[in-house]
Amino acid sequence: MNDGLDRFRAHLFHDERLGFWLDTSRIRWAADFLDGLEPRLQAAYEAMAALERGAVANPDEGRMVGHYWLRAPELAPDPSIRDAITTTLGRVLTFAEDVHAARIRPERASRFRDVLLIGIGGSALGPQLVSAALTSPADRMRVWFFDNTDPDGFDRTLDAIGDALPGTLAVVISKSGGTKETRNGMLEAEAAYARLGLDFAKHAVVVTGEGSELDKHAVARGFLDRFPMWDWVGGRTSELSAVGLLPAALQGLDVEDMLRGARAMDEVTRSRVTKRNPAAQLAAAWLSATGGAGKKDMVLLPYKDRLELFSRYAQQLVMESLGKRLDRHGREVWQGISVYGNKGSTDQHAYVQQLRDGVDNFFVTFLEVLLDRAPQRGDLSVEPDVTSGDYLSGFLQGTRRALDERGRASITITLEALDATSLGALIALYERAVGIYAELVDINAYHQPGVEAGKKAAQAVIDLEQRVLAALRAKAGTSLSLAEIAAAAGSDDPETVFWILRHLSANPRRGVLRVRGQGAAAEVGSPLDWSWMVAAAP
Numbered sequence: 005m006n007d008g009l010d011r012f013r014a015h016l017f018h019d020e021r022l023g024f025w026l027d028t029s030r031i032r033w034a035a036d037f038l039d040g041l042e043p044r045l046q047a048a049y050e051a052m053a054a055l056e057r058g059a060v061a062n063p064d065e066g067r068m069v070g071h072y073w074l075r076a077p078e079l080a081p082d083p084s085i086r087d088a089i090t091t092t093l094g095r096v097l098t099f100a101e102d103v104h105a106a107r108i109r110p111e112r113a114s115r116f117r118d119v120l121l122i123g124i125g126g127s128a129l130g131p132q133l134v135s136a137a138l139t140s141p142a143d144r145m146r147v148w149f150f151d152n153t154d155p156d157g158f159d160r161t162l163d164a165i166g167d168a169l170p171g172t173l174a175v176v177i178s179k180s181g182g183t184k185e186t187r188n189g190m191l192e193a194e195a196a197y198a199r200l201g202l203d204f205a206k207h208a209v210v211v212t213g214e215g216s217e218l219d220k221h222a223v224a225r226g227f228l229d230r231f232p233m234w235d236w237v238g239g240r241t242s243e244l245s246a247v248g249l250l251p252a253a254l255q256g257l258d259v260e261d262m263l264r265g266a267r268a269m270d271e272v273t274r275s276r277v278t279k280r281n282p283a284a285q286l287a288a289a290w291l292s293a294t295g296g297a298g299k300k301d302m303v304l305l306p307y308k309d310r311l312e313l314f315s316r317y318a319q320q321l322v323m324e325s326l327g328k329r330l331d332r333h334g335r336e337v338w339q340g341i342s343v344y345g346n347k348g349s350t351d352q353h354a355y356v357q358q359l360r361d362g363v364d365n366f367f368v369t370f371l372e373v374l375l376d377r378a379p380q381r382g383d384l385s386v387e388p389d390v391t392s393g394d395y396l397s398g399f400l401q402g403t404r405r406a407l408d409e410r411g412r413a414s415i416t417i418t419l420e421a422l423d424a425t426s427l428g429a430l431i432a433l434y435e436r437a438v439g440i441y442a443e444l445v446d447i448n449a450y451h452q453p454g455v456e457a458g459k460k461a462a463q464a465v466i467d468l469e470q471r472v473l474a475a476l477r478a479k480a481g482t483s484l485s486l487a488e489i490a491a492a493a494g495s496d497d498p499e500t501v502f503w504i505l506r507h508l509s510a511n512p513r514r515g516v517l518r519v520r521g522q523g524a525a526a527e528v529g530s531p532l533d534w535s536w537m538v539a540a541a542p
């Protein structure tokens with residue numbers, strides 16, 4: 005027990021100004037782990053300082069890494085960058101004020117009351133986290149999301165927006181301006197406005213890199229406004245650029261507080277004294293828990309409904325940054341840390357059983373918010389002198405203890421309250437912890453070469469589908485084997501042709517083509533031997 009208290013004392017970080025606590029006492033540090041790591045940590049601090057001074061920290065893409073400047077523009081290495089950051093923040097605030105005051109108005113409705121954010125990955129996850137974490141009855145606008153290319157997902161969101169579409173401002177976000185899911189979402193939204201006789205351009209703004217395909221489209225179509233994304237901000241660290249600030253400001257959240265919180269956390273996590281640097285302690289705890297080789301998964305358990313999306317946000321930040329085949333010397337290292345989790349105590353009734361009794365391949369990060377609810381809401385006693393919040397805290401403490409008894413590692417992050425300031429600080433904490441961790445394991449945290457493979461393969465499928473469709477159209481009214489269709493499409497990949505046919509058979513091209521596979525019963529034959537009836541669709 006006292007041993008536990010000594011560990012707790014030795015590994016409890018607190019910052020009064022941030023209203024922030026970090027407890028790494030249950031990480032089961034080896035006695036000399038931190039001392040042994042200190043030289044590498046010092047090197048990491050120097051590398052982070054160089055990055056903040058404008059070093060090309062992402063050499064593969066020849067880019068600087070400047071998300072820390074977004075909340076401290078005076079640190080940017082170049083006056084034009086400083087100016088771009090402050091000007092953009094001013095424009096975001098003014099635009100949101102103009103929308104709220106109905107100085108910027110939709111074509112037909114009296115004012116914009118809803119926002120439809122169209123984006124994916126780093127262009128959606130931060131805004132989704134912030135919107136859900138800070139929503140309140142005081143919100144100025146409701147925020148909806150298209151974050152995929154799922155047609156049914158588009159329909160579902162449009163159904164939920166319902167009659168409010170004429171008063172909905174579409175915010176299309178894509179750093180590259182070429183992401184297909186986002187392009188498709190925009191086209192689907194455009195069509196939905198058009199069905200109501202409305203001009204999408206009069207209801208749309210973009211956040212994108214200057215000169216991107218999306219930017220050109222917005223100029224050509226005369227969108228309401230355009231906000232910049234810069235090559236020195238990565239998608240997964242873009243929450244405090246216009247990507248996150250614009251939707252948050254439209255919702256009516258205090259984006260300047262978010263920036264202040266991140267700035268304050270940056271000031272603390274710049275410390276080269278490890279004991280005073282919670283981002284370094286977090287990175288070191290990850291290193292200790294995972295063996296620096298991803299041997300254990302990061303389970304994120306916020307005991308706060310508002311932070312339920314934190315695990316999805318952190319999943320991209322951590323896994324896209326750290327999941328790398330090569331280190332910075334080109335050696336194969338297969339790095340990464342897997343991240344999952346939803347929220348406590350809900351997850352205690354789902355998978356926590358395995359965490360306590362099953363395979364020991366994880367470490368938990370508990371996230372706690374001390375303030376249970378807005379004080380004006382009162383504090384109902386669910387038992388004499390016991391509140392729901394006491395239970396929430398009790399369940400967190402109970403699970404932490406139960407895991408510790410089994411020798412399972414955990415970290416606990418405690419925020420005094422959840423607001424724009426502390427959320428900005430939390431985001432900044434994880435951004436820097438990821439940066440420091442990447443230094444410790446010597447990888448480039450700022451590129452994502454692996455993502456391209458899936459995108460290219462998807463494009464090849466779309467291209468092949470065009471050839472399959474052309475071949476089928478030429479043979480309407482006949483029955484063909486898979487091999488015949490593949491040959492007619494000039495493909496030596498019947499497996500992909502099969503996938504395309506199976507999908508087409510469920511989604512006939514209306515009025516053009518219907519494809520049906522038929523064959524022997526499943527027990528005796530393979531669907532790959534089906535013959536495909538090709539008919540003009542009714």
Ligand SMILES: O=P(O)(O)OC[C@H]1O[C@H](O)[C@H](O)[C@@H](O)[C@@H]1O
Pocket residue numbers: 124125126127177178179180181182183186239240324452455
């Ligand atoms: O903002 P966009 O350019 O549309 O990119 C959206 C996302 O797509 C890519 O797949 C990247 O891997 C992500 O890092 C990025 O956040």
